[in-house]
Amino acid sequence: MLKQAIPGCEPEDFLLGKEPHPVQFPNHHSTEKHAGYVRQEVQKAIDMGVIARWTPEMGSPTVVNGLRVVESKGGRKLRLCMNPMYPNLFMKIPPVKYETIADVCGFVQEGDWLFTTDDTSGYWNLLLHPSMYPIAAFELSGEIFYFRAMAFGFAPACWVYTLLKQELLRPLRTLSWDLAYLIDDLLSAARSEPEAQFGARLLVRLLTALGFTLGAAKCQLRPAHQARFLGFIVDAEKQALKVPEDKVQGLVALVVGLETQVGAGEPISYRQVAQVAGKIMAMSPAVSLAPLHARVVGQALVGKAAWDAALPDPSMFLQRARIFLSLLELKNGRTWWAKPSPTRLRAVGDASELGFGGLLPDGELGAASSFYVPFTPDQARRMMAGDFSSTEREVSAMGVCLKWIEASRPELTMSSTIQYQTDSQSAMFCVLGMKGAAPCLRAVDELLCWCAERDLELEVVWYPRESNFQEAADALSKHPDLTQWQLRAEVFDSLWMEPCLGGRQPTVDAFADERSTKLPKFYSPTWSPNSAGIDAFAQPWGGPDQLLYINPPFQLMGRVVRKIRDEQANCVLVTPIWPRWWMVTLNRMPVRARHRLPHSGLFECPKGAGGTPMVKSPRYAVEALYIIWD
Structure with a gap:
């Protein structure tokens, strides 16, 4: 990009320092192809106060970014984007954990009523600080403009918008709303239709009052047992995720087009193979064997010379794609939280x-x-x-x-x-x-x-x-497992001094192995010589005589919380303090006490016979919850 913008320059010189250097990048040729659309979008943004003309009083912009038009859905959908790739190199982007379709599987119960919202031009609600104006400029028809609001393309855009929505939705989750969101998409579930209708109206009023604009065509504000969210159909009655029919037909059309292309004697490029493999892999949440088929399809990419080079033998690739389409016709949908069938x-x-x-x-x-x-x-x-x-x-x-x-x-x-x-x-x-x-x-x-x-x-x-x-x-089994972290012994011992336990002692360590267990009885993820059971989720947790000690891998917290609720398990649960959907479920449970655990050196890992345990401190706050149902 730099060499195209400034022929003969040394790109390394423009990467020195903490701030971008003065440079102007050309617009992509797609802006000429869709010139009318570009002018229309820029004028709309000017009318809304999102874009403004650069004035002489502002001096000279530091970076004049290029514009491009991104085509999708076969050219039927256009999006005007600025390409701030160069200033992005100088921005610090904090990590953020996005919510996924898997979070929906945690809180949607059988028979729930669902509704969704979709923000339109959400980034335009985020006004830029004036110090960013000099790097948010672009040129069109010889005139310089700049973004006054967050432009699609800035690296921190998703992070900023996610944190904004997180704080907006935090009070709703405190009020026991079941919901999940990813940037501008949101799905919420309610136990009854009137409750869902009330929630949909309230959420629309809240978002619009705060300045958000909703795309009516993409919102499902009339509650139903099915809703489209993040590219999948969420079916509350069947507790399943499905691939929408238009996506299935899109993949069918793509494969048919490639078969026609081969039949006409035209080669298939590696890029087209990658496109099919990507579409198959994207269906993984709803089709259990999708990763397998995608990787088999992707084997055609091994040893590729260039993305646009021709695939030597497309027959195996097309055959595999057809096999997946046949599988999709037979079984489109993947259930969650289904009761496991007994091992026969x-x-x-x-x-x-x-x-x-x-x-x-x-x-x-x-x-x-x-x-x-x-x-x-x-x-x-x-x-x-x-x-x-x-x-x-x-x-x-x-x-x-x-x-x-x-x-x-x-x-x-x-x-x-x-x-x-x-x-x-x-x-x-x-x-x-x-x-x-x-x-x-x-x-x-x-x-x-x-x-x-x-x-x-x-x-x-x-x-x-x-x-x-x-x-x-x-x-x-003779080699130490360095991935099994546990609470320090003194922290673990202090857990059982809580008065609400009335002297009760733990009966089983639900997530442990031979070396990390804190109790004589424990459940292990795989076979272990003295394990009371393999896979904690396959074991019974309920019963008045049970008092489980549960210190699970935190990525499994959603499944853990659901099983505690379904079986009304008495337990001491070690949990991170994260703003996730399962915190709402925990708030509904009989938590008799909660204690913030010490941060420094909270976890230790055995290093084998005679070895000194390794210790580490978590990157987040951790607490112990005393959940007693009886």
């Missing part, structure tokens, strides 16, 4: 250097409840060549085991749940994360697509090789 079958498998073996520990097939299958000739050849990794073998063993079960008793694999036990953590993470090296990813693809065709839920869990059902040793 346990299977154990392993891979050696010769073949695959496995068994059903509960003997559902009687005397035939075990199997051994040698490698295929191709697998044996790859094994001899050192091209058949242990991770890929373990993933392949899962597929062989499931096919063996289907061949023996087909009903066991139809619309059921199978828990598969493996001694390979790498294989478990490869399947659960739907990613890995290309050969492993292909094996995961075959496995999960096979399961999807049968509506089979596959749960992969890790067990050590020393267990009764695994043959070979695995020494992972």
Whole structure:
């Protein structure tokens, strides 16, 4: 950009110092293509006081930024943007945690009534400080203008607008409003239609009174059980996220267009492949296998020379895109908070250097409840060549085991749940994360697509090789887990001196492992020798005799709060003081006491036998809540 604006300059010279240097950038050629639209938008902004003409009394602007017109939806939608990429380099942008569609899944309950709002030209409500005028200028038809309000393109724009909306919505959350927002989009849920109608009217009045402008076409102010939010359909009755039909048809049209392009003998570029992969990945919240298909599609990008270069062989790429479209027709939608189906079958498998073996520990097939299958000739050849990794073998063993079960008793694999036990953590993470090296990813693809065709839920869990059902040793449990942080011992001991407990002592540590547990009884995320249960969310928390100590990974706090509420679990909960939706739910619970925990060195992590524990202080305030239902 700098070399285009000032031919022959040294760009490094313009990056020195703390403030931008004087420079004028040209407008993008798209402003000439849409000249009428540009003039119309600038005049509208002038009339609203967002843009003003630069006057001689103001001196000379420091940076004259370029304008460009961004086209979307096939050119049907235009947006005028300023390109302040150069002044952005000199701005400090604090980190901010944006809310996502996943937050909606935390508070929307079955049968809720939903409504949404969408701000129009929201950034124009944020007036710039006069000191920013010299770097907010642009040129049009030989005349200099400048933005008096936040322009779309300034790096801190999202951060500033998010904090503004956060403070605006904080009182509503204090009043127990269930809502989530991302910049200018907002969704709220209520238990009844009248409550939702009242909330919609109140929110509209509040926003408009504060100067916000709402886009009526994008708002859903008539409460319903379904609402479109952040590109998905939120279905409160089915507790599911769905991909809107127009997005599905958009992907269909894109793939059909590429097939037509190939049929006409025209090449497909890497950029077009990336576009399809991106659209598939964006559907992940509503389609569980979307990440897998997107990564398989994205394999075509490996070794690309340039984004606009031609793809050598588009057939595999188009075939995969078509497979995903077929899957989307069969299953568009992903439920949340659904009650897990009981595990109907346990299977154990392993891979050696010769073949695959496995068994059903509960003997559902009687005397035939075990199997051994040698490698295929191709697998044996790859094994001899050192091209058949242990991770890929373990993933392949899962597929062989499931096919063996289907061949023996087909009903066991139809619309059921199978828990598969493996001694390979790498294989478990490869399947659960739907990613890995290309050969492993292909094996995961075959496995999960096979399961999807049968509506089979596959749960992969890790067990050590020393267990009764695994043959070979695995020494992972001998290595310290450096990611399991816990409260310092003295802080933990002080928790149980609270008078509201009446002398009651904790019964179980809900989130721990062998090294970090504070209590004899604990739940662990994976198998652990003395664990009372694997996966705290799969264990019962309720009961008058229970008093759980809950110090979870804070990113799981939404699920934790929901389970506490649903099961009315008596507990001492360690929680960050964050302005999130689940704070509203906590405020509705019987919190008998709350204590701010000491900040300095609050957490420690065991460093192994004989090692000195590592300590750290959180970046945020942490408190302990005493939630007693009985």
